Amino acid sequence: MTPRDAADDNGSRWSDLDRPPLNATALRRALVREGGLWSSLEVTGRTGSTNNDLVALAAAGKAAEGAVLVAEEQTSGRGRLDRRWTAPPRSGLFFSVLLDPAEVPVARWGWLPLLTGVAVATGLSRAAGVDTALKWPNDLLVTVGGEERKAGGILAERAGGNGIVIGVGVNVTLRADELPVPQAGSLALAGARGTDRDPLLRAVLRSLEDWYGRWRAAGGDPGASGLQETYAAGCATLGRVVRAELPGDRSVVGEAVAVDGDGRLVIATEEGVQEPVGAGDIVHLRPA
Structure with missing residues (x-):
């Protein structure tokens, strides 16, 4: 990697001395x-x-x-x-x-x-x-x-x-x-x-x-x-009430209670249903 390869928009790799290039x-x-x-x-x-x-x-x-x-x-x-x-x-x-x-x-x-x-x-x-x-x-x-x-x-x-x-x-x-x-x-x-x-x-x-x-x-x-x-x-999502927004304007609201064996987030709804939500299916996950 040459100095020019790592140059920023000003053309100098050293223009921000607080941010040296990786070695x-x-x-x-x-x-x-x-x-x-x-x-x-x-x-x-x-x-x-x-x-x-x-x-x-x-x-x-x-x-x-x-x-x-x-x-x-x-x-x-x-x-x-x-x-x-x-x-x-x-x-x-x-x-x-x-x-x-x-x-x-x-x-x-x-x-x-x-x-x-x-x-x-x-x-x-x-x-x-x-x-x-x-x-x-x-x-x-x-x-x-x-x-x-x-x-x-x-x-x-x-x-x-x-x-x-x-x-x-x-x-x-x-x-x-x-x-x-x-x-x-x-x-x-x-x-x-x-x-x-x-x-x-x-x-x-x-x-x-x-x-x-x-x-x-x-x-x-x-x-x-x-x-x-x-x-x-280490998951801050667990134990919180969340809204999972899914395709087709569908959403699931409830407490995030677990991550199951397939890596899906399990949401316990007010109706007493534990619904797993996969990462590939979710559009947004927000606090409820």
């Missing part, structure tokens, strides 16, 4: 090793979407399981349902990974975004000293001024017959005047003890490797791997 060589040295999950790691200065790029590479047979693609800036970052995700250059962690758990039944692959959420929250809590929580199905929450704010999101996409690409976006150093919406947050605004993105990314990817290994060794069983229990313990 791709050091990251590869720390994470890519024989016998480990991560097979390659590339850092690009600017791209539309790391998920789009990695899906294309996988489809073309140019990326193996464990490939990691990181961007200093994404111009067309996406969340679920193609919702936009934008942030200033080098202000966060924007990356995608390629996983191919061929030995795990495809019916259990729906746990991968939830597994990634647990791994990201665990890694950031250790490396940044910030209390994090998970909003089902794919948001990372931090507390800013006593209020829960979204600081990150996860997007999983199939890469044809070549596994699944999982994209992660986390706001690290966004200042209050840079937030895209008032409900957003960042690690810095949440009082992180460190915002150096190199150790943060190392911690997140090591945590993801650990959780993915446990889940895969258990054949994708969320109970046997400890994933279901850990996710529930």
Whole structure:
């Protein structure tokens, strides 16, 4: 990666000294090793979407399981349902990974975004000293001024017959005047003890490797791997009254009481019905 590759809109990679570029060589040295999950790691200065790029590479047979693609800036970052995700250059962690758990039944692959959420929250809590929580199905929450704010999101996409690409976006150093919406947050605004993105990314990817290994060794069983229990313990959605907005103008209102073995949110309605809602079916999940 050349200095120009990592340049921002002003043409200088050093124009914001509070946001130094990632060190791709050091990251590869720390994470890519024989016998480990991560097979390659590339850092690009600017791209539309790391998920789009990695899906294309996988489809073309140019990326193996464990490939990691990181961007200093994404111009067309996406969340679920193609919702936009934008942030200033080098202000966060924007990356995608390629996983191919061929030995795990495809019916259990729906746990991968939830597994990634647990791994990201665990890694950031250790490396940044910030209390994090998970909003089902794919948001990372931090507390800013006593209020829960979204600081990150996860997007999983199939890469044809070549596994699944999982994209992660986390706001690290966004200042209050840079937030895209008032409900957003960042690690810095949440009082992180460190915002150096190199150790943060190392911690997140090591945590993801650990959780993915446990889940895969258990054949994708969320109970046997400890994933279901850990996710529930860190899920801020559980115990709250929510409204799940579904396609066709249908909604389900009730208390979120559990995440079932298929990764669905179980909502107990006033009528005494426990209705599971899948991540792929939901349009919005809001407090009721």
